[in-house]
Amino acid sequence: MDSERIHSSPQCPPSSSPAWFTEAGSPHHRLQWQVTRTLYAGDSPYQHIEVLETEQFGTALVLDGILQTTAADEYIYHEMLALVPLLSHPHPARVLIIGGGDGGLAREVLRVPGVQDVVMVEIDRAVVEVARKFLPHHTAALDDPRLTIRYEDGVQYVAALDAADAFDVILVDATDPEGDGPGQVLYTTEFHRAIRAALLPEGVYAQQSGTPIYNPDVLTRVAHDVDREFPVCRVYWCTVPTYPGSLFTFTMGSLGPEPLVPIRRLPHGAPTRWYTPRIHAAAFALPPVVAELLPERVAAAQA
Numbered sequence: 224m225d226s227e228r229i230h231s232s233p234q235c236p237p238s239s240s241p242a243w244f245t246e247a248g249s250p251h252h253r254l255q256w257q258v259t260r261t262l263y264a265g266d267s268p269y270q271h272i273e274v275l276e277t278e279q280f281g282t283a284l285v286l287d288g289i290l291q292t293t294a295a296d297e298y299i300y301h302e303m304l305a306l307v308p309l310l311s312h313p314h315p316a317r318v319l320i321i322g323g324g325d326g327g328l329a330r331e332v333l334r335v336p337g338v339q340d341v342v343m344v345e346i347d348r349a350v351v352e353v354a355r356k357f358l359p360h361h362t363a364a365l366d367d368p369r370l371t372i373r374y375e376d377g378v379q380y381v382a383a384l385d386a387a388d389a390f391d392v393i394l395v396d397a398t399d400p401e402g403d404g405p406g407q408v409l410y411t412t413e414f415h416r417a418i419r420a421a422l423l424p425e426g427v428y429a430q431q432s433g434t435p436i437y438n439p440d441v442l443t444r445v446a447h448d449v450d451r452e453f454p455v456c457r458v459y460w461c462t463v464p465t466y467p468g469s470l471f472t473f474t475m476g477s478l479g480p481e482p483l484v485p486i487r488r489l490p491h492g493a494p495t496r497w498y499t500p501r502i503h504a505a506a507f508a509l510p511p512v513v514a515e516l517l518p519e520r521v522a523a524a525q526a
């Protein structure tokens with residue numbers, strides 16, 4: 224997503240003309256969110272971090288000018304990135320999250336039955352600190368005793384893992400590969416190979432693979448990579464209103480479990496706002512315009 228910040232005034236003083244945060248889905252299409260206040264703006268060693276109060280979607284986290292998550296619609300992305308893989312796995316005891324600094328994914332992972340320990344490898348401590356201050360719903364589970372947060376590069380962490388430290392589920396919740404942010408390294412063939420080596424037998428892997436509306440090449444590249452490295456590769460989708468194009472994909476690799484239908488469920492009555500077992504299955508039903516971007520055997524398995 225080539226994103227450029229067109230305008231957001233740091234203090235957004237009350238004025239007759241409201242302030243707007245603008246993100247470009249492409250050089251030819253922009254999204255704008257009316258901003259009532261900038262709650263935080265600062266540079267970490269890795270990226271420019273902003274927290275904006277938006278009229279329509281509440282508090283929003285923005286990294287290097289790209290909107291990451293908002294209070295109003297974050298549940299869609301985080302429920303789908305956590306619950307589809309974890310409820311496809313028979314015993315997701317050990318889970319690795321790479322990225323995820325806003326805390327939303329860890330919150331969803333930690334509520335799944337059977338999860339015993341979660342390691343979150345987030346390169347930028349400042350994102351976690353800012354999220355704790357301004358995104359309390361996202362970070363509600365960051366003090367769960369089962370969670371360990373490590374502030375380092377996910378690629379280096381995975382490369383240094385030995386077999387004794389392998390995981391049942393690995394989720395990558397990172398910034399996009401575009402631009403020159405720290406997330407680029409998480410979309411390479413070498414990284415997908417290292418991920419496979421870091422999984423236990425029966426392990427599953429999932430990552431966000433962007434919107435095919437603006438970046439079909441990212442989905443194609445990730446799906447072909449994962450399909451080469453894993454015996455089972457699947458792609459599923461959801462809609463995230465605040466992501467340019469709204470249609471958003473995830474790519475999964477599996478060493479065993481077939482994720483097309485969930486094999487487990489959340490405890491009866493566990494509140495979700497997007498995920499249901501039927502949504503899980505429906506998310507793997509791909510429109511032809513998306514299926515055509517994938518390796519043939521993946522598209523055929525999901526036809």
Ligand code: SAM
Pocket residue numbers: 269291292297300301321322323324325327328344345346347350375376377378396397398404405406407408409
């Ligand atoms: N969960 C949000 C969403 O809904 O898309 C966005 C994800 S989260 C804010 C993205 C995180 O990935 C950021 O905190 C960023 O610092 C982290 N990140 C990027 N590159 C990384 C790397 N190489 N290793 C670890 N974390 C990384």
